Amino acid sequence: MMLPEESMKPVWIVDDDKSIRWVLEKTLSREKIPFQSFASATEALAQLDGGGEAPQILVSDIRMPGQSGLELLQVFKERFPTLPVIIMTAYSDLESAVSAFQGGAFEYLPKPFDVDQALELIRRAIGESLHQSGAPNEVGLTPEILGQAPAMQEVFRAIGRLSQSNATVLITGESGSGKELVARAVHRHSSRADKPFIAINTAAIPRDLLESELFGHERGAFTGAAAQRQGRFEQAEGGTLFLDEIGDMPAELQTRLLRVLSDGHYYRVGGHSPLKTKVRIIAATHQNLEERVRQGLFREDLFHRLNVIRVRLPSLGERREDIPILARHFLQKSANELGVEGKRFSDAALKHLGLVEFPGNVRQLENLCHWLTVMAPGQLVELADLPPELREAASLAQTDDWESAFAQEVDRLLVSDAGQVHAKLTHAFERVLINRALAHTGGRRIEAAQALGIGRNTITRKIQELGLDGTGSSVGEDREASSLR
Numbered sequence: 001m002m003l004p005e006e007s008m009k010p011v012w013i014v015d016d017d018k019s020i021r022w023v024l025e026k027t028l029s030r031e032k033i034p035f036q037s038f039a040s041a042t043e044a045l046a047q048l049d050g051g052g053e054a055p056q057i058l059v060s061d062i063r064m065p066g067q068s069g070l071e072l073l074q075v076f077k078e079r080f081p082t083l084p085v086i087i088m089t090a091y092s093d094l095e096s097a098v099s100a101f102q103g104g105a106f107e108y109l110p111k112p113f114d115v116d117q118a119l120e121l122i123r124r125a126i127g128e129s130l131h132q133s134g135a136p137n138e139v140g141l142t143p144e145i146l147g148q149a150p151a152m153q154e155v156f157r158a159i160g161r162l163s164q165s166n167a168t169v170l171i172t173g174e175s176g177s178g179k180e181l182v183a184r185a186v187h188r189h190s191s192r193a194d195k196p197f198i199a200i201n202t203a204a205i206p207r208d209l210l211e212s213e214l215f216g217h218e219r220g221a222f223t224g225a226a227a228q229r230q231g232r233f234e235q236a237e238g239g240t241l242f243l244d245e246i247g248d249m250p251a252e253l254q255t256r257l258l259r260v261l262s263d264g265h266y267y268r269v270g271g272h273s274p275l276k277t278k279v280r281i282i283a284a285t286h287q288n289l290e291e292r293v294r295q296g297l298f299r300e301d302l303f304h305r306l307n308v309i310r311v312r313l314p315s316l317g318e319r320r321e322d323i324p325i326l327a328r329h330f331l332q333k334s335a336n337e338l339g340v341e342g343k344r345f346s347d348a349a350l351k352h353l354g355l356v357e358f359p360g361n362v363r364q365l366e367n368l369c370h371w372l373t374v375m376a377p378g379q380l381v382e383l384a385d386l387p388p389e390l391r392e393a394a395s396l397a398q399t400d401d402w403e404s405a406f407a408q409e410v411d412r413l414l415v416s417d418a419g420q421v422h423a424k425l426t427h428a429f430e431r432v433l434i435n436r437a438l439a440h441t442g443g444r445r446i447e448a449a450q451a452l453g454i455g456r457n458t459i460t461r462k463i464q465e466l467g468l469d470g471t472g473s474s475v476g477e478d479r480e481a482s483s484l485r
Contacts, residue, residue, distance in 0.1 A: 010034040012055035013123060014044045014072060015088065018062040019418050024059065026418075045075060057106070057125040059473035061087035063289055066368070067085035077104040077472035079169060088113070105206065108160075112411040145181055155182065158311045163189040168261070170306045171284040172248075173313030176363030178246060179284040182313060187240040192280060195239030198232050201251075203245035210253055214321035217269035220479050227244070231276050233266060241282045246306065247287035247298060258302045282307070318360040323354045333379070335345050338373060348383045356390050388390055431466050438468075 013024050013035055021037045028035045030298075036055070038044040041064060048054065060074055062069040073085050084106035106125050109118060147153070159182065162169060169186060171179045180199060187197045203211050212222075216231030232241055243249075249257070260266045261281065266273040283306045292298040316323065327345060335342035345353070358364045368390070376385040383391065415423045435449035449459040 007414045008034045009056040011126070012044060012058045012167065013037045013068070014058065014060040014064075015039055016040060016061065017415075019033055020061070020088070020276045023115060023414060023418050024118065027115055033122070035263065040064055041069065041072040044072060046077075054083060057085065057122065057131050059109075059122065059404075060085065060087060073105060079164070082129075084128050086121060086125055105146070108153070108157065108485075111149060114386070114411065114413045115414065145185055146180065146325050147319055147322045148325065149314065149322050150316050151314035152322060155311060155313060157184050158309075162186050162309065164191070165309075166190070167281050168308040169282045170211060170289075170308070171282065171313060172289075172310060173284075174315045174361055175286045176361035177315055178362045179286075179313055182241060182311060183240070183242045183282045183284060186282060187242075187280075190240070190280070192239045196236050197240045197242065199242040199244060200232050201244040203248035205279065207250045207253075210250065211256065212269050214253070214264050215268055217258070218271045220271070220446045228268075231268065233279055233479050234261070234275070236279045238278055239284055241280035243281065243283045243288075245285055246284040247289055247292055249298075251297075251299070254299045254302050258299060258305060261302070261305045303386040316358045316365065320354055323358075324350045324364065326365055327353055330366045331373060334370040334373035335367075337370075340373065342381065343373060343376060343379050343381050345381045345456075346358075346383065347382050349386060352391070385472055397455075408442050410429060427466060430462055431468065434462055434466065434468060 011028060011033060013021055014019050014037075015024075016039055018039075018344045021039070023038060025035060036047075038047070041060070042062075044058075045067070051311050054076075058072070060069040069089075073087065076083055076085055081104075085104065085140075086109055087105045088109045088111055090111040096230050097192055106128060109121060138169060145152075145156075145297055147155070168184075171182055173179050183199070184197060188194065200213060212229065212231065214233060215229050216229050219228045243257075245308050258268070260277060264277055266277060267274055276391050289298055289307070293300045293303050316326075324345075329348060331345065332342045353365075360367070368387070372381050372385060373388070410421065410425065413424060417424060433452065434448065437452050438445065441447035441451060445459055445463070446456055448474070452459070
């Protein structure tokens with residue numbers, strides 16, 4: 001969709017990072033979208049206060065010297081409530097996303113960003129502005145939830161948009177992926193934050209006790225019921241009840257839960273007076289509930305009652321780029337809990353962890369860091385300090401790992417070294433290629449050229465251009481090289 005310059009006011013770009021401004025300016029120029037750039041929030045506000053016209057949309061960094069992007073967002077929302085604002089940040093955590101959405105941001109763009117993704121987002125915001133539509137004004141925050149992976153950014157956005165809603169939520173994801181953390185974050189940033197958050201794992205409680213755990217019981221309701229007891233629904237009154245592993249709930253309790261969700265009333269075990277509940281339900285499961293419905297193991301009507309808003313939590317394997325920041329965080333967290341000096345990972349150990357399979361997901365990684373805090377002999381955790389099963393992990397066979405790493409490096413350079421990306425990566429690529437070929441052939445350049453499928457003159461020229469002449473050739477190799485010149 002081309003948006004002609006005369007059809008709209010300019011897009012304002014506010015960022016103290018010149019390279020970010022440059023990338024966005026070039027992108028908008030190419031698309032013939034008018035823009036104006038500012039190096040600080042102060043400059044942008046000065047333009048506004050000086051009688052300047054409001055922009056079509058605002059794209060602002062979140063952390064800048066002087067006034068922050070969130071403060072700028074607040075000013076714009078007070079003066080122009082329907083103007084879409086896109087908040088950018090290199091700090092890809094839930095707190096930033098939450099603060100942006102709660103301040104009324106249209107969207108949240110983590111750095112480094114894909115240029116096409118940023119352009120599509122700007123186009124959507126422009127379309128929203130041209131149609132005079134409102135924008136979301138929600139979001140959430142917790143230091144335990146970290147992640148820069150795109151899949152985690154979607155989770156952050158979902159938590160943020162749920163912060164002003166009381167809708168029932170279904171969280172799906174593999175065991176150990178952090179479903180309870182997400183549930184707590186949704187509660188913490190909702191209007192119920194000052195009320196209880198009660199969690200119960202429905203798979204961990206014997207089925208004959210689960211009904212009493214959920215709904216409570218009256219005195220004498222069964223053998224051993226010596227006194228009246230409140231259930232989790234009563235304990236969570238006004239707040240949030242988190243039902244973990246809901247897919248394992250027995251059929252008879254599914255029926256009782258459905259009744260509560262339908263009319264908001266329930267009975268204690270052995271009771272005759274209905275109790276009214278005002279509890280928000282957040283359920284979670286690692287199972288495929290649609291499949292369990294088809295198998296007759298889960299009530300379809302209950303599934304639809306729970307599946308009002310679904311949040312899918314990615315496995316750790318889907319967010320490998322987050323492993324280093326999570327590992328560092330958990331290592332420090334374990335040290336704090338144990339009251340010992342914090343350890344740190346060597347680069348080699350972190351790189352290896354990024355390639356390891358973690359079937360237990362984030363929980364397994366956290367347990368590993370706790371183990372290392374206790375068992376690793378030194379303050380620097382080396383590759384040799386990892387448990388044998390992780391050192392021997394065969395995940396290196398994943399053929400697309402290098403492509404993912406390469407893509408991340410491209411994204412980084414597009415922000416930090418715009419204009420030099422192709423040259424830098426091409427030189428790095430050729431240097432590695434030729435060095436490895438020479439290592440393979442024992443430094444014999446003719447054989448290296450043949451192995452690579454390039455000409456002898458080409459490899460000689462490249463060796464000179466890349467400064468590889470001093471790579472340690474033997475006398476015989478030097479003689480060979482001279483014959484090629």
